[in-house]
Amino acid sequence: GAVVSQHPSWVICKSGTSVKIECRSLDFQATTMFWYRQFPKQSLMLMATSNEGSKATYEQGVEKDKFLINHASLTLSTLTVTSAHPEDSSFYICSARDPGTGIHNEQFFGPGTRLTVL
Amino acid sequence: DAKTTQPPSMDCAEGRAANLPCNHSTISGNEYVYWYRQIHSQGPQYIIHGLKNNETNEMASLIITEDRKSSTLILPHATLRDTAVYYCIVRVAPGTYKYIFGTGTRLKVLA
Numbered sequence: 723g724a725v726v727s728q729h730p731s732w733v734i735c736k737s738g739t740s741v742k743i744e745c746r747s748l749d750f751q752a753t754t755m756f757w758y759r760q761f762p763k764q765s766l767m768l769m770a771t772s773n774e775g776s777k778a779t780y781e782q783g784v785e786k787d788k789f790l791i792n793h794a795s796l797t798l799s800t801l802t803v804t805s806a807h808p809e810d811s812s813f814y815i816c817s818a819r820d821p822g823t824g825i826h827n828e829q830f831f832g833p834g835t836r837l838t839v840l
Numbered sequence: 841d842a843k844t845t846q847p848p849s850m851d852c853a854e855g856r857a858a859n860l861p862c863n864h865s866t867i868s869g870n871e872y873v874y875w876y877r878q879i880h881s882q883g884p885q886y887i888i889h890g891l892k893n894n895e896t897n898e899m900a901s902l903i904i905t906e907d908r909k910s911s912t913l914i915l916p917h918a919t920l921r922d923t924a925v926y927y928c929i930v931r932v933a934p935g936t937y938k939y940i941f942g943t944g945t946r947l948k949v950l951a
Contacts, residue, residue, distance in 0.1 A: 754937055756937075756939070768939065771937070813881070815883050817883075817884075817939075829886075831883035836881070
């Protein structure tokens with residue numbers, strides 16, 4: 723299947739700072755990527771849909787000014803957690819749809835980024 | 841809200857078949873059922889998907905009932921490495937690519 727990478731795999735930051743997480747599709751071009759958040763022992767929660775060349779679409783309850791998403795190229799989407807606080811500590815996972823091989827719209831997921839805010 | 845319901849947990853003996861059920865009674869005619877699994881602290885891994893026919897690949901088999909209101913993922917010979925949370929997903933609505941994850945089934949394979 724298609725390969726999606728994330729960087730960094732883990733990050734620790736101080737409260738009030740901003741953190742950027744990158745999501746890359748390595749062997750395909752992804753017009754659509756997705757960002758999820760997962761708290762311990764819980765399921766994945768969809769945060770937003772990232773569309774190349776246009777604004778992201780956020781799910782209800784997700785603050786777009788706090789979670790900035792940029793999808794400037796067909797292989798890269800970034801999530802910036804602005805002014806991070808301890809409650810933002812979570813596992814952030816991206817996924818991408820490969821319009822070529824993913825003809826039935828299956829998504830391929832990155833390995834996740836664990837964010838810890840002190 | 842997720843369009844699927846799954847039992848929260850199951851145990852399976854190593855080497856035996858693991859049968860994981862999923863209910864998706866509101867699925868519409870052209871929506872696929874997808875199965876993923878998530879091993880601890882990793883991103884979800886795609887397993888299989890289907891529309892109405894039974895499907896099989898190198899990882900698993902998917903049995904979909906005739907009325908498409910439920911399905912079963914079968915791992916024919918479970919190993920300890922199959923211990924994971926298994927998610928059954930139906931897309932939010934036809935024409936969208938969004939997944940809404942339910943709570944999944946935590947499968948524990950026992951030695």
